[in-house]
Amino acid sequence: MTQTDQPDRIALRRALVSVYDKTGLVELGRALHEAGVELVSTGSTARTLAEAGLPVTSVEQVTGFAECLDGRVKTLHPLVHAPILADRRLASHREQLAALGAEPFDLVVSNLYPFTETVASGATPDECVEQIDIGGPSMVRGAAKNHPSVAIVTSPDQYPELVAALAEGGFTLTQRRRLAAAAFAHTAAYDVAVASWFSSGLGAADEEAFPVFAGATWERASVLRYGENPHQGAALYRSPGGAGLAGAEQLHGKEMSYNNYVDTDAALRAATDHQAPAVAIIKHANPCGIAVGADVAEAHRRAHACDPVSAFGGVIAVNRPVSVEMARQVAEVFTEVVVAPDYEDGALAVLTAKKNIRLLRCPVGARSDTEMRAVSGGLLLQQVDHVDAEGDDPSSWTLAAGQAADEATLADLVFAWRACRAVKSNAILLAADGASVGIGMGQVNRVDSCRLAVERAGTERARGAVAASDAFFPFADGPQILLDAGVRAIVQPGGSVRDAETVAAAEAAGVTMYLTGTRHFFH
Numbered sequence: 368m369t370q371t372d373q374p375d376r377i378a379l380r381r382a383l384v385s386v387y388d389k390t391g392l393v394e395l396g397r398a399l400h401e402a403g404v405e406l407v408s409t410g411s412t413a414r415t416l417a418e419a420g421l422p423v424t425s426v427e428q429v430t431g432f433a434e435c436l437d438g439r440v441k442t443l444h445p446l447v448h449a450p451i452l453a454d455r456r457l458a459s460h461r462e463q464l465a466a467l468g469a470e471p472f473d474l475v476v477s478n479l480y481p482f483t484e485t486v487a488s489g490a491t492p493d494e495c496v497e498q499i500d501i502g503g504p505s506m507v508r509g510a511a512k513n514h515p516s517v518a519i520v521t522s523p524d525q526y527p528e529l530v531a532a533l534a535e536g537g538f539t540l541t542q543r544r545r546l547a548a549a550a551f552a553h554t555a556a557y558d559v560a561v562a563s564w565f566s567s568g569l570g571a572a573d574e575e576a577f578p579v580f581a582g583a584t585w586e587r588a589s590v591l592r593y594g595e596n597p598h599q600g601a602a603l604y605r606s607p608g609g610a611g612l613a614g615a616e617q618l619h620g621k622e623m624s625y626n627n628y629v630d631t632d633a634a635l636r637a638a639t640d641h642q643a644p645a646v647a648i649i650k651h652a653n654p655c656g657i658a659v660g661a662d663v664a665e666a667h668r669r670a671h672a673c674d675p676v677s678a679f680g681g682v683i684a685v686n687r688p689v690s691v692e693m694a695r696q697v698a699e700v701f702t703e704v705v706v707a708p709d710y711e712d713g714a715l716a717v718l719t720a721k722k723n724i725r726l727l728r729c730p731v732g733a734r735s736d737t738e739m740r741a742v743s744g745g746l747l748l749q750q751v752d753h754v755d756a757e758g759d760d761p762s763s764w765t766l767a768a769g770q771a772a773d774e775a776t777l778a779d780l781v782f783a784w785r786a787c788r789a790v791k792s793n794a795i796l797l798a799a800d801g802a803s804v805g806i807g808m809g810q811v812n813r814v815d816s817c818r819l820a821v822e823r824a825g826t827e828r829a830r831g832a833v834a835a836s837d838a839f840f841p842f843a844d845g846p847q848i849l850l851d852a853g854v855r856a857i858v859q860p861g862g863s864v865r866d867a868e869t870v871a872a873a874e875a876a877g878v879t880m881y882l883t884g885t886r887h888f889f890h
């Protein structure tokens with residue numbers, strides 16, 4: 368095999384066009400035709416072009432074979448694939464192509480059957496299988512492999528670049544390489560979707576939530592200035608078509624940093640656990656204030672009041688549009704990020720007057736069912752800890768000590784229980800009137816978390832507050848700190864071998880204690 372040089376730009380003379388998504392097809396076909404490109408095309412793609420008055424050669428004319436098996440075999444033929452795969456730098460390939468009487472393709476335009484959309488539509492397994500494209504990926508991969516000789520276009524989004532290349536006399540090698548990379552990413556994502564769908568339901572019934580193959584593909588959304596620390600590089604990746612924080616719209620402010628993303632994700636987790644207007648203020652992935660209120664301005668005032676010192680430089684999430692009143696309050700405090708489903712008229716004007724604040728618009732959407740965490744050499748996959756487990760409904764709680772809570776106390780306990788889920792373990796959260804007043808987070812023993820929560824609340828705010836613990840108290844020492852501080856009710860999962868001691872301590876203090884039976888560790 369001897370290799371000859373090839374010009375950087377390869378003129379586009381012959382194109383194979385086979386697309387499921389016909390968006391922009393006629394306009395593209397016209398542009399190709401006007402530039403003198405011969406069009407070769409499959410079934411309904413050829414019909415669409417012909418109906419627009421464009422001359423088109425059908426693949427069947429090229430191969431001498433009719434499309435068969437309901438379209439399962441259209442382009443799978445040497446007279447289609449040899450002209451895609453012939454490396455024209457090689458004399459032997461050029462000679463073999465000539466011997467076949469075949470002309471090379473300079474361009475392949477193909478997009479694939481909509482497999483993911485078909486699965487999402489609730490189609491039957493047979494219908495989903497039928498939408499697994501075979502011929503398309505073969506052409507796409509062939510053209511991408513042979514990018515020194517062929518350009519591959521896989522999305523209508525790339526048509527403007529193709530039209531521009533026609534005017535330039537073809538794509539450059541650099542462009543063809545970039546198109547090939549996009550094409551392989553496209554078929555890789557396609558195959559991951561197919562493999563994931565196939566492997567779900569193959570395990571035992573009790574393992575069904577965890578497919579035997581777990582695949583995911585992400586697209587780089589942005590390269591960040593640095594990672595958790597300045598000496599670490601970092602980038603943000605987004606699931607294709609994914610919503611959530613990675614797809615949030617930034618309306619104002621400096622570029623988001625790695626730590627901004629981590630804190631904003633924690634803030635969203637904290638603020639979206641509540642039905643009422645809620646605000647969470649996060650520092651270092653932990654809340655320094657969470658509150659609900661009659662409106663977001665009230666919720667923000669009360670969340671801020673929990674720990675005004677720590678709220679400096681915080682990340683604020685809110686589960687309703689930001690009002691002008693809330694915006695004015697936020698503008699008073701140095702804040703890194705605000706994330707909200709929207710901003711009411713005038714609220715943006717107030718906030719954008721602050722040069723450095725980052726403002727994100729992120730719809731409050733359904734969070735995914737599973738979450739991943741990398742460990743060395745692998746990955747942990749778990750179902751997301753939503754606060755809608757059976758034990759999160761107060762009607763299922765067991766009264767273990769003291770009097771049944773009155774309505775207001777129960778409402779505070781429910782709030783504290785939900786808010787506690789957003790605090791890193793060991794988590795103790797004191798709350799009053801729908802607002803956290805003292806949070807003990809991330810300690811390596813629960814007694815220190817109790818101490819910290821009480822200390823943060825201060826004597827006055829701790830007295831008469833309610834307390835929530837994300838997991839059971841292993842000893843009575845932690846709750847004793849809460850009882851000594853004067854809390855009026857405690858909610859915790861229960862389940863310790865020493866529950867009786869903890870319950871007895873609450874009973875002795877005349878304090879209400881509920882057991883939820885559900886734990887909300889957050890590490």
Ligand SMILES: NC(=O)c1ncn([C@@H]2O[C@H](COP(=O)(O)O)[C@@H](O)[C@H]2O)c1NC=O
Pocket residue numbers: 385386387388408409410411412413438439440441442443477478479480499500501502503504
């Ligand atoms: N079977 C084949 O040989 C084949 N060749 C191309 N396709 C796909 O058929 C679609 C285009 O078909 P039509 O032009 O008939 O609408 C494209 O999405 C293309 O990826 C095929 N279909 C499925 O594998």
